[in-house]
Amino acid sequence: MAFDGIAIANLVYELKEKLPNARIYKIAQPESDELILTLKSSLGQHRLLISASASLPLIYLTENNKPSPMTAPNFCMLLRKHLSNGRITSITQPGLERIINFEIEHLNELGDLCKKYLIVEIMGKHSNIIFCDDNNNIIDSIKHVSAHMSSVREVLPGRDYFIPQTQDKFNPLETSWESFKPAIGSKPVSLAKALYTSYTGISPAAAEEICYRASLDSSTPANVLGENELLHLYHIFSNLIEDIKNNRFQPTIVYKDEEPIEFSSIELTHFEGMQLRSYSSISQVLETFYATKNTLTRIRQKSYDLRHVVQLALERSIKKYDLQLKQLKDTQKRDKYKVYGELLNTYGYNLEEGAKELEALNYYTNEMIKIPLDETLSAKENAKKYFDKYNKLKRTFEALSSLTQETKDEINHLESISTALDIALTEDDLVQLKEELMDYGYMKRKGSNKKQQKIKSKPFHYLSSDGYHIYVGKNNFQNEELTFKFATGNDWWFHAKGIPGSHVILKANGEEIPDKTFEEAGRLAAYYSKGRGTDKIEIDYVEKKHIKKPSGAKPGFVVYYTNYSLLIDSNITGIEQISD
Known part of the structure; x- marks a missing residue:
């Protein structure tokens, strides 16, 4: 992820703005490698979360708190002893390193004014929180690093603190064309890699963005670029660095299908076809x-059992459907047996005994046909035999036609649940889906209560660019509720044609809807369907008053006989989502 020097620079700027002369009010250590500082300044109270986790190092301001252990760890007690009620006098970042230095003034036990430094290093598995005195001596750290663990630098009480120079990288804030040209132009690696391996604080995502803005292929070997191309790249690079120096940041998250893919403090325009959201x-x-990432991971884990149930039921239903279609195909010859019986009754009066076939004129088609016979039976008995086959196949056809449709409806129902699982974002969304699976016998209900959990999940709510409200069902129960209880007669109903998807309701308010709003509602119907991601999806839309629900149909199943259609993509970038 792009928690690079640029994001750190943005964070330092933000902390300076929000924590002027802040005092340290509380210090907590909820995890072995995590601190929460409660800070008070003239702008109010703030919490600063600092994590040196090897897997997820973080630092940011938050309103949320976390429970702490009853007995504070030693590092926390040490910080409380020295820094409680201390004042943060400066917050700095050396170069574009992933390091933040907090300079803190406090009174010692004798009442003298002293300075200490809390240094936060956000460096992946090497992340740490280090407490130093004003002579750069390490007092303690949240993680101790001995010589056995690192040959580069020891992080232990009594050792000198210094920033390890593990790679030959330049400070991008001090770059020039004279240093940029040999640093990049001499490397036989991809252009993007040359950038992030030559300069501190530049992540792969930022390097890709620089190449994209320069209209250069990031995979091109850097050492094959001409001088003009290198000079153009340098100007793009310099413009970005100038933005950082002048604190012109654009905090952004890149989303793909509601899942956060990347974040940055610069606009990541090279992620084409994805949603960019500014904060x-x-x-x-x-x-x-990170909260969304964690939630989605947890949801995927919790939805695994539901997906397994749906997948098994789908596989059984598809096998049953294929078998029924094959049996149904076998009944297509039933009418031939009926004709054979009728022709035998018509022409069989002069049939010779022991004949193996009868050649006769089929008066339905005016063609001669040959009818196979059982030579041991008479013409009348052969006719009866064919009529019996016809009647049996006719009964089979009638029964299978009904069963096949039931199986097809079951497959559609299960596919709609599978699609709903794909768009589930919270545990509350899963509750309704589990309830539906239990209602229809795919899962056993535990306990005697029919509704064991209160359902809090609500439909998605969007606002069109013209100010019209659009609602999207997350599952069949919500689709049913939206279409038949929430929508009124002149509201518009949208659905992807012939594939599982959400019901989309556009509230018309008795007004004539602009074309752009129709298109946005259509895009939402395409996005929240099984066809998401395809170039064009056909969307049916009709006024709600024309939507009917067949008697006994499963939730979310509707019929309509008059509708409009549009072909549209599933890109919903720019459609405002409202948090109800």
């Missing part, structure tokens, strides 16, 4: 990004 602060970006 007011980098702290908001970090908290939103």
